[in-house]
Amino acid sequence: LTAPLPGTVVEIFAKAGEHIEAGQVILVIEAMKMENSIRATRAGKIAGVLVDAGQTVVHKQPLVRFE
Amino acid sequence: MNFADLLPELLKGVLHFTWGNALMIAAALVLIYLAIYKEIEPVLLLPIGFGCLLANIPLANMTAGQGVMSVLYNAGISTELFPLLIFVGVGAMIDFTPLLAQPKMALLGAAGQFGIFGTLILAIAIGFPLNQAASIGVIGAIDGPTSIFVATKLAPELLAPIAVAAYSYMSLIPIIQPPLMKLLTTKRERLIQMEYTPKPISQKTLVFFPIILTLVVGLLVPEATPLIAMLMLGNLLKISGVVDRLSKSAQNEMINIATLFLGLAIGATMSAESFLNLATIKILGLGLLAFVLDTVAGLLFGKLMAVLSGYKINPLIGASGISAFPMAGRLAAKVANDEDQNNFLLMHAMGANTAGQLGSVIAGGILLAIVSKLV
Numbered sequence: 001l002t003a004p005l006p007g008t009v010v011e012i013f014a015k016a017g018e019h020i021e022a023g024q025v026i027l028v029i030e031a032m033k034m035e036n037s038i039r040a041t042r043a044g045k046i047a048g049v050l051v052d053a054g055q056t057v058v059h060k061q062p063l064v065r066f067e
Numbered sequence: 068m069n070f071a072d073l074l075p076e077l078l079k080g081v082l083h084f085t086w087g088n089a090l091m092i093a094a095a096l097v098l099i100y101l102a103i104y105k106e107i108e109p110v111l112l113l114p115i116g117f118g119c120l121l122a123n124i125p126l127a128n129m130t131a132g133q134g135v136m137s138v139l140y141n142a143g144i145s146t147e148l149f150p151l152l153i154f155v156g157v158g159a160m161i162d163f164t165p166l167l168a169q170p171k172m173a174l175l176g177a178a179g180q181f182g183i184f185g186t187l188i189l190a191i192a193i194g195f196p197l198n199q200a201a202s203i204g205v206i207g208a209i210d211g212p213t214s215i216f217v218a219t220k221l222a223p224e225l226l227a228p229i230a231v232a233a234y235s236y237m238s239l240i241p242i243i244q245p246p247l248m249k250l251l252t253t254k255r256e257r258l259i260q261m262e263y264t265p266k267p268i269s270q271k272t273l274v275f276f277p278i279i280l281t282l283v284v285g286l287l288v289p290e291a292t293p294l295i296a297m298l299m300l301g302n303l304l305k306i307s308g309v310v311d312r313l314s315k316s317a318q319n320e321m322i323n324i325a326t327l328f329l330g331l332a333i334g335a336t337m338s339a340e341s342f343l344n345l346a347t348i349k350i351l352g353l354g355l356l357a358f359v360l361d362t363v364a365g366l367l368f369g370k371l372m373a374v375l376s377g378y379k380i381n382p383l384i385g386a387s388g389i390s391a392f393p394m395a396g397r398l399a400a401k402v403a404n405d406e407d408q409n410n411f412l413l414m415h416a417m418g419a420n421t422a423g424q425l426g427s428v429i430a431g432g433i434l435l436a437i438v439s440k441l442v
Contacts, residue, residue: 004411005263023408032162032417034397039408059263059414 001040001064003057007031014064016048026064029057038063083125087339095119095334101238108238110323111211111330115231118334129335136335139328144226147219149329150212151297156322157212157424158301159314161392163276165418166425168265172384172415174368176422179388180430181364182207186357187434193349198222201438203350206233207357208427209240210390215329216294217431221438227336228347232354237391241398243355244362244386248402251366252382256373257406259381263414270306277302284429290439291432298428361389365419381412387420390427396420 007029014026025037027049044066051063075082098116102109121129121136129136143149166172187204195203202218202225214233218226236243248257277299285292304314336342369385383403387395399420400413 004409005414031413032165032393032396034393034400034413036400036404036411036413037408041409059265 001026001038001062001066003029003059003061003063004038005029005031005036006057006059007036009051009053009055009057009063010035012049012051012053014046014049016046019043019045027051040064042066080125080127085125085339087343088123088125091123091337091339091342092120094337095123098235098334108234110326111234112238114327114330115234115334115337118331119337120334122335122338130338136332139332140335143325143328144215144219144332145223147216147293149325149332150215151293152325153212153322153329154294154297155301155304156317156319156325157392158277158298158303159305159317161298161302161305161421161424162417163273163302163421164268165265165414166421167268167272167276169415169418171372172388172418173422173426174372175365175385175388175419176424176426177388178368178385179361179365179390179419179423180208180426182209182357182359182361182389183427183430183434185360185364186353189356190349190353193353195346195349196442197438198442199225201434202229203353204357205229205431205434206236206350206354207361208390208431209233209237209358209361209395210424210427210431211237213294213390213427213431215333217435220435221442224341225346225350227333227342228350229354230333231337232351236354236358237394240358240391240394243358244395244398245402247359247362248366248383248386248399251363252370254406256370256378256382257403258410259373259378260407260410261379261381261384261412261415265414270308273306274303277306280425284432288429288432288436290435291429294428294432295425298424358389362386365389365423381410381415384412384416384419387416388423388426390420390423392420392424393417395423 010030011028022043024040029036047065047067095116098112101107102112128134183204186207190200190203199222202222205214205217218229281296281299284295365385365388369382372380373382383399387399396416399416403410403412
């Protein structure tokens, strides 16, 4: 799962090892003072979360890796 | 002195109170209610509402002579100081990166100004003289300070209804725009996902942009210089990175104080005698039309860009080519995201929105230049 827009990660809802459903909110990226919920595009088990809360991300930066 | 003589003196406020005052106080209470309980643009509607309340208390003398509201009006509205101070703060809040990274968004910022000229023509058609029609048209800039700046210069007698229309419709953008967006775009168009592949923008470009824009606009449209210069000054304070204190003051204390004084002074012009007339109703109607025309023009231009780009541009971002920064940009992004949770148009919409902010200032300046020569 990659960042659909540049911004700052403000909240992360998923942990490594967790099974998530498609459409579930994985994390929130704040851009231009607007919070954007980033959702899983598919179901699966998370292998690793690649960003931390407070971190600035660029467009297309990998956020979460699926197994 | 007997009691019969004293009574009229004690009751003079009540005796001078008119039905018109009662109606305007009711309107003031509606504005205050919307601000406090519906949180609709409270920063503006609360002071405007309270100012309106004060303007309709007979014999309070706040709005005449050396009354506090009159002093505020003469100091900050007649001189255009308050809208300009607000613009320094707005400039310090704007990030032009999305626009500079996608310069074609500037086209949408131009399309979003159509309402100004469409409304002007209609206002002339229903009998307003050119100076008043132009001031009413500028409601279509969808930018409070620009509307106030132009109206103060061209038709100060219409300032109150113009400011009220501009600010109240702006707060209604989330209600006015979405139905038009859905009506004028197809589901297929609304689902278009846009690649965000910005050109990298250097710090030097961001610093030079406000300086160069001030010079270019100033030389081409001198009448727009005060507005664009204050907006760009604020932006330079922010982007330069060396005057963080000044940038923060502009974004907070200064814009807050100027907004409070501006709201109060505008509200205080809403006395029953000056506000309750047919012209006000016409202006409120024309103002709404200006908002609708801007949105329609922006969306249609967005559709054209969608077709020309082979459906790589989502026409919804056209609706953010109006001013109303950053509300309009966020709204277009939200409508697209509601349609498809994985569609994020925010950066594109913000590019169009900042272009709209610049477009409205320039359009206001051009109008001022032309109309000042003609009347």
